[in-house]
Amino acid sequence: MAAFDAGEGGTGLSKHIRALGISETYDLAGFGEAQTKDLVRDAFTQPIQATEPLRFTFLIGGGKTQNRQKYDSDLGRYLSAALREIGFREDRAATALMECQGSYKSQHDTHKGIRTVQVFPKIDLVEEKGENGAGQGRSLITNPSSPEYMAAVCTFDTFQEMVQEKVCSWNQKRRLLRHLGSFVARYKEAEQKLMKMEGLSDEEQEIYDSIDPDGVEEKTVWLTSLVKAMVENGQLTAAEREQVLSQIQTKLENCSVEQEAATLKENEVKLARIHKQAEQLMKRRSMVNGHAPVSHKVKHQDELRGITAKLIKIEKLENTRGRLLTIDEVKQVGLKEELLERATVLENDSRGWFEEDEELEARLAEVRKQGQRMAAKKAAGGGKGGKSGGGASAGRGRGGGGMAMDSDGWNKVKR
Structure with a gap:
């Protein structure tokens, strides 16, 4: 984790972020509103040159009492406001994907008492340089055993098993949907180049050879229906429930603004549409409020x-x-x-x-x-009550099993 002297303002840190061009964690202890605004403006207004999507994590609150005193209590608000000012959007399901450029999310590790904001900046993709200085095609599939790749290329039946076993929560499913969408988008880009008789890079050829867009579409439709059903059936965690309610509230506020504008222009058609949209949002809010949050079982x-x-x-x-x-x-x-x-x-x-x-x-x-x-x-x-069955010695033979790869490339954890 990198730390910079707050006395230098955000300029020194912003230069470091843009020059480094890789994901990193930074400590913002001592930063105030002006320094935070300068940092965000100088670091993220323009796209950063990088070989892959980036994630910058900013520590905005410490765990121990002496550490908490190092941070402005409003630092998270300063950072969020500065990001929104340059067009970034808050997305609690964001991750380091091309589709998540220009977004951010706040996180709070309650066990350690640490607060962070993760920023996913806009980037200009550049080729990675080899040892001789020549450009090397950036590989999207850096690990064929990665969850997102296995999910994209496996059969539909295996995909359903994967989701049931390893992708339990609403937000996990939403992130998987974005990964699937990323693969399809890259496939279509490669396909367009071939139609124009243009050559493909190593990455594009890899995508074109391994991805079945129709198969991924089938998975996407099925998974999207699960995501929708989880909201309707009250299968959200406490944090996800809060997230959905916050999204609904934001949309209702936007409806109110649009309604005022349409009223001034006496646009009856638009007013009717806005009224209907607001009614649907309020029904959705009541539905979400009507369900208690759930928690997902921990494997061990x-x-x-x-x-x-x-x-x-x-x-x-x-x-x-x-x-x-x-x-x-x-x-x-x-x-x-x-x-x-x-x-x-x-x-x-x-x-x-x-x-x-x-x-x-x-x-x-x-x-x-x-x-x-x-x-x-x-x-x-x-x-009294007998010996506990959860000790270190009793559990040593469990949970330490290796990984078995089946014909679909699905790593199943031995239990």
């Missing part, structure tokens, strides 16, 4: 709950005063690092495809709370 939640309970017990043993620990208690304390390492492995393996850190952390936080309740229940019962 049983073992993670057990580990959390054990770590709480270990912490109490470490803080024991007035007596020596028994041999068994000393052994339990000695397992702490092993348990922490195991928890990290399980948490990473529980991440779904296209799932952001903030989203995974929200799911893990609920599992930790369940582990805390488990520990409290055992403590209230005097430690």
